[in-house]
Each structure stands twice: as C-alpha cells, then as structure tokens.
Amino acid sequence: MSTPRAARSPRRVALLGFGLVGACIIPDTNIQVQPNRTNPGTVRIVQAVALTSEANDACAEAPGFQVCPIPPDTVVPGLIEVENQAFCVCEGGRDANALGGFDIFVEDPDVDEDGEPRDTLLGAFLLDAVEGQEPLSQFLAYTNYFPTNRPAQPAVAGTYEQPIERPPTNLRSWTLGADTTVDLCNDNNGTPLSPGLHSLRLVVTDRPWPFPVEEEPDGRPSVDGDQFARDEQQEPLVGLPDTVGGASFDVVDFVFRCVDETTEEGANVCNCEEVSG
Amino acid sequence: MKRCIATTLILLAACIVPDRGISFEGGPENEGAVRILQRAPLPEQWEAWCLDRDADIAVSEAIDGGTGVFCHSVEETRSGGLIRGEGGEAMCVCPAGQRDLRAPELWTIYAEDPDLEGDDPADVLYGVLLLDPDPVSNEPSAAVAYENYLEPCAPGRVVDPLSVTEPMRDMASGALFYPSRVEPPLARNDAWQWAFRLDDAASARVDLCNDDNGSSVGPGLHNLQFMVTDRPFFRAVRDDVERLQCGVPDVAAGATYAVINYVFECVDGTNEATADQCDCGEVE
Numbered sequence: 176m177s178t179p180r181a182a183r184s185p186r187r188v189a190l191l192g193f194g195l196v197g198a199c200i201i202p203d204t205n206i207q208v209q210p211n212r213t214n215p216g217t218v219r220i221v222q223a224v225a226l227t228s229e230a231n232d233a234c235a236e237a238p239g240f241q242v243c244p245i246p247p248d249t250v251v252p253g254l255i256e257v258e259n260q261a262f263c264v265c266e267g268g269r270d271a272n273a274l275g276g277f278d279i280f281v282e283d284p285d286v287d288e289d290g291e292p293r294d295t296l297l298g299a300f301l302l303d304a305v306e307g308q309e310p311l312s313q314f315l316a317y318t319n320y321f322p323t324n325r326p327a328q329p330a331v332a333g334t335y336e337q338p339i340e341r342p343p344t345n346l347r348s349w350t351l352g353a354d355t356t357v358d359l360c361n362d363n364n365g366t367p368l369s370p371g372l373h374s375l376r377l378v379v380t381d382r383p384w385p386f387p388v389e390e391e392p393d394g395r396p397s398v399d400g401d402q403f404a405r406d407e408q409q410e411p412l413v414g415l416p417d418t419v420g421g422a423s424f425d426v427v428d429f430v431f432r433c434v435d436e437t438t439e440e441g442a443n444v445c446n447c448e449e450v451s452g
Numbered sequence: 453m454k455r456c457i458a459t460t461l462i463l464l465a466a467c468i469v470p471d472r473g474i475s476f477e478g479g480p481e482n483e484g485a486v487r488i489l490q491r492a493p494l495p496e497q498w499e500a501w502c503l504d505r506d507a508d509i510a511v512s513e514a515i516d517g518g519t520g521v522f523c524h525s526v527e528e529t530r531s532g533g534l535i536r537g538e539g540g541e542a543m544c545v546c547p548a549g550q551r552d553l554r555a556p557e558l559w560t561i562y563a564e565d566p567d568l569e570g571d572d573p574a575d576v577l578y579g580v581l582l583l584d585p586d587p588v589s590n591e592p593s594a595a596v597a598y599e600n601y602l603e604p605c606a607p608g609r610v611v612d613p614l615s616v617t618e619p620m621r622d623m624a625s626g627a628l629f630y631p632s633r634v635e636p637p638l639a640r641n642d643a644w645q646w647a648f649r650l651d652d653a654a655s656a657r658v659d660l661c662n663d664d665n666g667s668s669v670g671p672g673l674h675n676l677q678f679m680v681t682d683r684p685f686f687r688a689v690r691d692d693v694e695r696l697q698c699g700v701p702d703v704a705a706g707a708t709y710a711v712i713n714y715v716f717e718c719v720d721g722t723n724e725a726t727a728d729q730c731d732c733g734e735v736e
Contacts, residue, residue: 214639217566219487224679224709225585225592227697229688233704243703251587252532253713254675284484304493306531311493340481340706372673372717374534378493390497395507396522398514403521416492419521421639426490428533430715432673 216284217423218296218381221246221346237339244334246346250277252377252427255359263434264360264367265447272446274359276352281327281425282344283381292345294381296327299414301376302363311414316375319364320351323384323413360433370435374428382422384411484566485708486577486682489526489645498522503630505619520635526645527616527634530559535660535676535716537731544721545661545668546732552721553731555657558601558650561712563608563680566643573610573644575682580604580699581650582677583664592699597676599665601650601658605685605698608646648678661718671720675713683707 223245234243255262260272285293302316315323327347337343351357359375361367386405389397397404403419416424436445494502501507502523512518537543537554544552567574581604583597596604613636619628636642650658660676662668679699686702687694701709721730 212639212641214637215641216484217487217640217643219485219710222711223587224701224711225587225589225699226703227590227592227686227688227700229690230686230697230700230703233686233702237704245703248587252711253677254673254715256673282485301493306493307496309495311495338706339704341485341708342480342483372534374715376531376533388498395504395510396501396519398511401514401516403511403515412495414493415495418492418494418525418637419498421637423637423640424492425487426492426532428531428713428715430534430673430713 214285214294214381214421214423216294218281218283218294218379218425220252220377220379220425220427221280221282221344222251222427223248234339240334240339242334244338246280246335247278247330247332249280250274250429252429255429255431260446261434261441261444262360262431263436263441263445263447264370265436265445267447267449268361268367269448269450270356270358270361270446271448273356273361274352275356276350276354277357278330278348278350279327279377280330280346280348281379282346283423284342284345285381286345290343292329292347295383296347296379296381297323297325297384298327298349298377298379299323299384301378301414302368303374304376311412312410315414316363317351317357317359319362320357321349325349327379359431368433370433370438372430372432374430376426376428378414378416378424378426380416380422380424382417382420384413385415385417385420385422386411388419480706482567482575482682482706482708484641484643486563486565486575486680486710488678488680488710488712489562489564490529490531490712491524491526494522494524502633502635505628505630508630517635517638520633521638523633523635525634525636526562526613527560527611529562530556530714532712532714535714541731542719542729543661543716544719544727544730544732545671546721546730549735550721550732551655551659551663551735552657552661553733555659555661557657559658560650561648561678561680562611562645563648563710564643564645565682566641567682568642568644576684577608577646577680577682578605578684579608579648579678579680580685582679582699583669584675585677585699593697595677596698597664598650598658598660600652600663602648605696608648608680611645611647613645646680648680660716669718671718671723673715673717675715677711677713679709679711681707681709 231242287293300317301314304314330346330348332346389404389406416422501519508518565575581598582595585595613634616632681701683702683705686697686700701707
C-alpha cells in the first residue's frame with residue numbers, strides 16, 4: 176500500500192531542497208575572493224641573465240627542457256659597451272660601430288577568458304631625463320626607432336613561453352633598428368647627441384598614455400562621475416604611465432658614452448662613415 | 453507545498469555564485485613574478501594633489517581612494533641609470549686610506565611579489581649586488597660585490613608602504629596634511645613590498661669607487677646590478693655537497709627574477725693628471 180502522494184510530497188520536497196542547498200555549500204579552502212581589480216597583473220621588462228651549467232642541468236631534469244627557460248638574448252639594460260668598439264658622434268653623420276638591431280622583451284600576466292593577452296603594451300624612451308623637470312615630452316627620444324604608439328608584438332619565446340612552475344609568459348617584444356643599425360650617438364630623430372655619457376630610460380606601460388587631468392578653478396582635480404575628468408583636447412602625456420587610470424609600468428635604464436670623432440681619443444677609437452646620398 | 457517549493461527555489465538561486473573575482477589555487481607553483489619598484493615620473497601637479505588632504509576628502513565621496521591615485525606607490529628610492537657624485541661632480545678612486553666625499557648617500561631598493569598565502573606573502577625575496585656582471589659568464593657568482601653594504605643572497609625585509617602616509621596637523625592653521633604619502637595602486641592585485649637597504653652601518657654613504665668590501669674598483673665606467681628573486685638562489689650539488697651559487701636564480705625551482713642597473717664612473721684620484729677633479733678625504 177502506497178502512501179498518498181499529497182501526504183509524502185512536502186517532506187520529500189523539503190528533503191530534496193535541503194539536499195540540493197547542502198550540495199552547493201562550497202568549501203572555501205583554496206578559493207580567494209578578490210575586489211574588482213581592473214588591472215590585476217603588472218607589466219615587466221625582462222632580460223636574460225647568466226646561469227651556470229649546473230643550474231641549466233637542474234632545469235634539464237624538468238620534462239621538455241634542455242636548459243633553463245629565460246628570455247632570449249638581447250642588448251641588456253645597464254652600461255651599453257661593446258669591447259674595443261666606441262660609440263662616436265660622427266661629422267659624417269653615421270657611426271659604423273652603432274648597435275645592430277635588437278629586441279626589448281616585455282610580459283604582462285593579464286589574459287582574457289580565452290587566455291589571450293588582455294593589455295596593450297606601449298613604451299617610450301626618455302633621454303637624459305631630469306627628475307622633476309617638466310614637461311616630460313622634452314625628454315622623449317628615438318621615436319624614429321621606437322614609436323610611442325606601437326604596441327609590443329607577440330615574441331618567439333621558445334621554452335620561455337611556459338617556464339618551469341610558472342604560468343605562460345605571453346612574451347612580447349619591440350624590435351629596434353630591424354632594417355638599420357641603432358645609431359644612438361647620431362640619430363635621435365635625426366639629431367646627433369653631445370659627446371659624453373648619456374642616460375636612456377625606457378618606460379613601458381599597459382594602458383594608453385593619459386590625457387591631462389582637468390583642474391577646477393580652486394586648483395583641485397576635476398571629477399567626472401566616479402573618475403577624474405580628462406582634458407582630451409590636449410595632447411596625451413607620452414612617457415607618463417596612467418597610474419590614475421590604473422596603469423602599471425616598468426622602467427629600465429641604459430647608459431652609453433658618445434666619443435667626439437674630432438678629438439684625439441676619437442681619432443683612435445671611432446669608426447665613422449659618410450651618410451650616402 | 454507551494455511555499456516549500458518557493459523557499460527551495462530561492463535557496464537554490466541564492467547559491468548560484470558569479471565566478472567573477474574568484475580564483476582557484478592549484479595552478480603553477482609560482483604564479484606571480486617579482487619586480488623591482490621605481491617611481492613613475494609624476495607631474496608636479498599630481499604630487500601636489502596627492503598631498504592635498506582637503507582635496508582628498510572632497511573627492512573621496514565620488515572616487516575610491518580619493519587623491520591617493522596621484523601618489524607614488526613606493527617610498528622614495530634611487531632611480532636606475534647613471535649615478536653621479538654629489539652635486540653632479542665626479543666620483544673617484546682615492547689614495548689609500550681616503551674615501552670619496554662625493555659618494556652617494558645610502559639608499560633602499562624596493563621589490564614586490566604578488567603571490568599571497570592568505571594575506572601573507574607566499575614568497576620570500578632574496579637580493580644580491582653584482583659588479584660588472586657578464587650576461588654570458590659561466591661563473592656569475594664571481595660578480596658578487598659590496599657585501600659590506602648588502603649581505604649577498606639574503607632575504608629582504610617586508611615593509612608597509614602605507615606607514616609613511618599618516619596625516620599630520622599643521623600647528624599654525626590646525627589643518628591636516630600629508631607630509632609624505634604612498635598609496636599602492638587600487639586597480640592592481642595586492643602585493644607585498646620588500647626593502648633591501650644598502651648600509652654598512654659605518655658611514656652615511658656608499659663609497660662605490662673605494663669600498664667594494666674594502667677594495668677599490670678600477671677607474672672607468674662600472675655597472676652595479678641588483679638582482680632580486682623569489683626563491684633562494686641556486687645551490688649546486690656535487691659529491692653530495694651543496695654549494696650556493698649566489699647571483700644565479702633557481703629557475704629550475706620556478707624562480708622569477710628582476711634586476712636594476714646603476715652605472716657609475718670612477719675617476720683616478722691617485723693620478724696627478726686627474727686628481728684635481730676629485731674630493732677625497734681621510735677616513736673618520
């Protein structure tokens with residue numbers, strides 16, 4: 176004899192309901208709830224460093240690796256020096272000792288739902304920038320080699336695409352002087368540098384260069400809804416990361432010396448040539 | 453009956469959790485990469501807004517973090533690139549027993565790592581100074597330098613960047629102001645900051661040309677590199693004996709690393725022809 180349907184249903188439905196509700200109590204172990212971060216990951220300029228054979232042997236024990244996964248070789252930041260090869264300011268306009276084309280490598284961990292890089296990476300060179308001196312645009316340099324509106328492109332990374340115990344790097348790069356040399360002493364947008372030491376700073380960011388923040392008559396920053404108001408009638412502030420808009424940034428510095436070809440030292444160490452045409 | 457079903461449906465609907473903002477652990481061992489922090493070249497106006505307590509209060513109603521977004525996210529530190537002597541003058545290799553009176557003041561290098569274990573840092577950051585490192589050297593440890601200013605390959609110290617952000621009261625007007633203000637960026641994931649202080653506990657300056665662990669460096673241009681990594685530096689095992697390879701990041705263990713380079717020139721203060729460019733003095 177079966178129990179009447181009307182009599183058993185409420186209890187069963189309640190039990191079923193509690194069972195289902197109970198099933199969706201998710202243990203909070205290993206779950207992190209984060210606030211709404213619009214730019215969770217940070218852009219980084221990366222470079223290879225020296226490793227020992229023992230360190231590479233240790234990496235070779237990981238499946239798929241013969242040596243350690245590090246960024247490809249390129250001109251590394253710091254002092255740019257080529258042995259027995261000075262960089263010179265040349266009367267003829269071209270330094271035959273100039274650097275060959277080279278890459279700058281960057282990575283940013285932010286990806287979209289499909290695992291594709293989410294942020295566009297931009298960079299700018301600042302030459303002999305003096306902290307606190309404005310506008311920053313006076314120090315913008317070498318846009319002939321490095322346009323400030325050109326996003327970094329996906330780079331061939333080899334095993335560095337997926338290093339040991341790390342997420343994919345989504346390595347990207349810019350190539351400077353792909354079809355020419357990079358004549359630091361003679362060709363800052365067609366202008367030669369003065370002889371001596373020079374400091375070249377590279378600023379990389381994961382947001383567009385910002386427009387200036389508008390100012391109220393009382394000197395305070397202008398607010399537009401839940402953001403600061405921007406003056407889009409002005410030029411963007413190239414070289415300045417938009418930290419107000421959530422940008423992350425990274426910076427590296429190169430230092431190089433330009434010798435004057437016309438000096439006694441220059442006569443001994445320079446390798447200048449005439450610009451043809 | 454109907455009430456029971458409705459209650460059940462409401463409870464079920466309530467436990468549909470949107471997956472935005474939830475991340476599951478258990479992926480790669482070293483999710484986030486270490487990086488060295490430098491200050492952005494902020495406009496003077498942004499720096500002024502950062503320190504303006506009244507503006508901060510005025511905009512805080514509309515904007516999360518108020519004028520904190522105009523602030524630097526790291527304490528004052530030395531930028532990478534060229535280091536010149538005090539006043540922009542030359543730094544020098546000095547005669548024995550003397551030191552360079554234009555050597556730069558002590559400074560702190562900051563780094564961050566985004567990996568967390570709960571609210572605590574998941575990784576410890578280790579740092580080392582290298583002099584004129586050769587990027588293709590087979591023996592990177594040979595470049596370890598200035599151990600007297602920074603213990604090589606030792607952990608840094610966790611710091612709270614907000615510690616300098618306390619407002620103070622102006623005695624004359626009674627108004628609150630920020631004498632200094634550092635605000636980590638709101639748009640990014642939290643990351644702990646680590647400090648590496650160059651300090652020999654004996655002087656107020658880092659005598660780069662004369663005191664590489666008691667030795668002077670040669671005249672000419674030099675590259676001082678600081679390397680930070682989020683795993684202990686690599687240890688080679690030979691004949692069951694472990695040997696630290698300081699300056700070699702342990703990439704096999706998933707280490708990430710970052711570097712900052714400082715370039716400086718030492719003029720020969722022991723040479724009569726160039727000594728007049730120098731300011732060498734007796735060691736106190």
